[in-house]
Amino acid sequence: MEAEAELERLVVALATALRAAGVVVPVGAVIAFARAIGALAPTEPAGLYWAGRATLICHREDLEAYDAVFAGLFGSLPPPRLPAARPRLVTVAAAGEGAVPGADAAGARLGAYSHSERLWQEDFARYGEREWDEAKLLIDRLRAPLQLRSSRRLKRARRPGRVDLARTVRQALAHDGEALLSSYLVGGERPRRLVFLLDISGSMKPYARAFLRLAHAATAARGPRQVETFVLGTRLTRLTRPLSERDPDEAFEAIGRTAPDWYGGTRLGDGLAAFNSGFGARGVARGAIVVFVSDGWERGDPALLGSEMARLARLAHRVVWVNPHQASPGYEPLAAGMAAALPHVDDFVAGHSLGSLEELIELLGQPARVVAGGRGGSRVAIR
Amino acid sequence: MAASDPQERAFAGVEELEAALDAAGYLADEGLATAVFLALELRRPLFLEGEAGVGKTEVAKALSTVTGGELLRLQCYEGIGLAQAAYEWDYARQLLHLRATEATGGSARQAEDELYSERFLVRRPLLLALEERSGPVPVLLVDEVDRADDEFEAFLLEILSEWAVSIPELGTIRAARPPVVVLTSNRTRDVHDALKRRCLYHWVDHPAFEREVEILRRRAPGVGEALARQVAAAAGRLRRLGLYKPPGVAEAIDWAGAVVALGRSELDPKTATVTLGAVLKYQEDQERARAAGLETLIDAAVEGGG
Numbered sequence: 001m002e003a004e005a006e007l008e009r010l011v012v013a014l015a016t017a018l019r020a021a022g023v024v025v026p027v028g029a030v031i032a033f034a035r036a037i038g039a040l041a042p043t044e045p046a047g048l049y050w051a052g053r054a055t056l057i058c059h060r061e062d063l064e065a066y067d068a069v070f071a072g073l074f075g076s077l078p079p080p081r082l083p084a085a086r087p088r089l090v091t092v093a094a095a096g097e098g099a100v101p102g103a104d105a106a107g108a109r110l111g112a113y114s115h116s117e118r119l120w121q122e123d124f125a126r127y128g129e130r131e132w133d134e135a136k137l138l139i140d141r142l143r144a145p146l147q148l149r150s151s152r153r154l155k156r157a158r159r160p161g162r163v164d165l166a167r168t169v170r171q172a173l174a175h176d177g178e179a180l181l182s183s184y185l186v187g188g189e190r191p192r193r194l195v196f197l198l199d200i201s202g203s204m205k206p207y208a209r210a211f212l213r214l215a216h217a218a219t220a221a222r223g224p225r226q227v228e229t230f231v232l233g234t235r236l237t238r239l240t241r242p243l244s245e246r247d248p249d250e251a252f253e254a255i256g257r258t259a260p261d262w263y264g265g266t267r268l269g270d271g272l273a274a275f276n277s278g279f280g281a282r283g284v285a286r287g288a289i290v291v292f293v294s295d296g297w298e299r300g301d302p303a304l305l306g307s308e309m310a311r312l313a314r315l316a317h318r319v320v321w322v323n324p325h326q327a328s329p330g331y332e333p334l335a336a337g338m339a340a341a342l343p344h345v346d347d348f349v350a351g352h353s354l355g356s357l358e359e360l361i362e363l364l365g366q367p368a369r370v371v372a373g374g375r376g377g378s379r380v381a382i383r
Numbered sequence: 384m385a386a387s388d389p390q391e392r393a394f395a396g397v398e399e400l401e402a403a404l405d406a407a408g409y410l411a412d413e414g415l416a417t418a419v420f421l422a423l424e425l426r427r428p429l430f431l432e433g434e435a436g437v438g439k440t441e442v443a444k445a446l447s448t449v450t451g452g453e454l455l456r457l458q459c460y461e462g463i464g465l466a467q468a469a470y471e472w473d474y475a476r477q478l479l480h481l482r483a484t485e486a487t488g489g490s491a492r493q494a495e496d497e498l499y500s501e502r503f504l505v506r507r508p509l510l511l512a513l514e515e516r517s518g519p520v521p522v523l524l525v526d527e528v529d530r531a532d533d534e535f536e537a538f539l540l541e542i543l544s545e546w547a548v549s550i551p552e553l554g555t556i557r558a559a560r561p562p563v564v565v566l567t568s569n570r571t572r573d574v575h576d577a578l579k580r581r582c583l584y585h586w587v588d589h590p591a592f593e594r595e596v597e598i599l600r601r602r603a604p605g606v607g608e609a610l611a612r613q614v615a616a617a618a619g620r621l622r623r624l625g626l627y628k629p630p631g632v633a634e635a636i637d638w639a640g641a642v643v644a645l646g647r648s649e650l651d652p653k654t655a656t657v658t659l660g661a662v663l664k665y666q667e668d669q670e671r672a673r674a675a676g677l678e679t680l681i682d683a684a685v686e687g688g689g
């Protein structure tokens with residue numbers, strides 16, 4: 001039937017446009033959407049809008065993109081229905097020509113989203129304010145992949161087996177049954193804490209805000225007890241508390257109030273020493289995954305940085321060094337600080353673009369590996 | 384499909400369902416009503432996410448009234464497991480039984496086999512929701528699933544996909560007719576995508592101004608039109624302050640109730656100041672509201688409406 005084919009095209013167009021806007025839309029969701037339309041038999045765009053929202057979207061963060069895409073296809077969003085209008089009869093004309101615009105309209109609008117693909121690879125240092133305005137929202141979205149994954153455990157839920165009652169009955173009776181019950185209690189696996197150490201010296205200026213935004217997304221995804229953030233300037237400042245503000249812009253305002261010394265010189269070794277003997281020793285870094293974001297340009301003594309890195313490596317489960325300058329053509333980890341730190345690093349990765357942030361997140365979900373250190377191909381020794 | 388089942392109440396469309404929820408005391412907006420309608424039609428669980436007090440839990444209660452299905456509530460918390468959610472064996476009674484058998488010289492082996500029969504099984508909401516019954520299917524409310532850990536999420540996902548629980552000692556209990564399921568989350572933690580994708584998703588927002596006025600009129604005893612409008616407007620403005628816990632509908636209801644309890648019928652800055660604890664439950668939020676200029680905010684709300 002004509003109308004059916006039309007709807008089908010529309011379903012696909014909406015899903016395609018959403019994907020182009022960066023929303024993850026699995027095939028199962030598209031099928032659910034089609035079924036929802038079947039059940040609802042919408043005769044006005046509002047029904048379509050809500051059916052799509054309920055089936056294609058599963059994150060609040062994606063609602064904005066959904067609205068934009070929907071408005072792009074239909075010219076506008078369905079007007080909200082007022083409560084006063086509630087007990088009325090449905091008096092809507094049957095869907096006909098023009099009531100449901102075709103998929104062609106989608107094509108014209110898609111161009112608007114394709115430049116976000118370019119944005120994905122662009123170096124943060126080359127961003128203008130417009131790019132940043134868009135990118136920061138994309139970083140907020142990285143929240144979803146930062147969630148703790150449990151795909152391994154999703155396969156099979158644990159079930160208690162049959163208790164050997166005969167063997168434990170005497171013991172249990174002596175303890176009011178306590179012993180029996182405790183044999184069923186299974187301890188859950190605790191996720192590893194994530195610790196961000198961000199270098200905020202002058203040379204890191206184009207990158208710092210992106211990583212702070214990422215730290216915010218991580219904190220929002222896992223909670224402030226699971227994610228700690230510190231910045232290293234001429235001194236160490238803990239930003240965990242301000243970053244736990246839910247709204248990113250509020251978080252940045254709050255950071256402003258804690259007044260870290262932005263974009264001055266760095267003494268990475270001193271800052272790291274302060275971290276190690278303070279928060280680090282008190283348990284923040286113990287067993288954690290530490291993400292150290294810095295280009296390794298050290299104003300202080302590289303030897304100190306080296307020995308403090310060794311200390312950090314002993315405390316932490318894993319140390320990932322992110323160097324935004326690593327992607328620059330011809331970069332070699334020659335900065336004296338960088339060279340001193342490398343032997344104590346598990347992973348050495350770039351961090352200059354949205355794409356590399358995404359790779360970093362993926363890496364955080366994997367076991368430690370040895371990574372080639374920049375273009376020169378010098379391998380990072382694993383400790 | 385649910386609609387063709389003679390034991391189920393079927394709704395001709397979203398508006399009919401909306402009217403039924405309304406009659407049950409719940410004022411749903413179009414988006415929520417559509418999601419609920421689809422959940423019933425497609426027999427797919429409904430995942431409701433939103434700030435505290437926006438009316439998520441209440442949806443399941445109203446739905447139970449509307450469909451006539453029994454409400455089975457499972458409150459989640461950290462560490463919740465199979466025993467609290469689905470079933471467990473009644474150890475105390477098993478032990479008694481075993482001891483009685485031993486005392487009367489019965490065979491321990493035989494007694495042990497009897498231990499895992501239905502009479503020693505304690506049924507929890509998930510199992511109850513799947514068991515055979517006559518009449519409308521139950522409404523299973525899995526409340527605040529974000530508080531459970533992800534192992535439990537995995538278990539839930541399995542149940543909501545298979546509509547079955549397997550008890551090693553007894554076999555598999557499979558639902559002939561899947562229950563209506565509502566899951567809620569306050570987002571204290573993000574729930575795994577796989578579970579959300581199994582469901583229809585709806586973000587429950589704070590109600591629009593006019594709707595909140597109507598909710599207040601219905602739910603807060605003794606609250607007149609003028610006060611309802613003032614409280615709804617002021618609550619709306621407080622929500623924009625970026626508080627740690629922005630007031631939900633529940634708090635707005637409490638607030639209006641507190642004003643009435645003081646014998647007032649209008650919200651003025653002074654009344655608002657003394658009743659602030661009813662709407663903002665955290666000291667920090669109260670301070671923040673005061674620092675942001677509570678009196679001006681109230682004046683503006685009373686004059687400007689939503």
Ligand SMILES: Nc1ncnc2c1ncn2[C@@H]1O[C@H](COP(=O)(O)OP(=O)(O)OP(=O)(O)O)[C@@H](O)[C@H]1O
Binds near residue numbers: 410411434590598633
């Ligand atoms: N749309 C509505 N219609 C009628 N009453 C509502 C509505 N929304 C909220 N309420 C009222 O607000 C109260 C709080 O709602 P409810 O407990 O369902 O919120 P919740 O979202 O589950 O909150 P929490 O996250 O704190 O559990 C309810 O008892 C009900 O009186």
Ligand SMILES: [Mg+2]
Binds near residue numbers: 439441526567
């Ligand atoms: Mg609730």
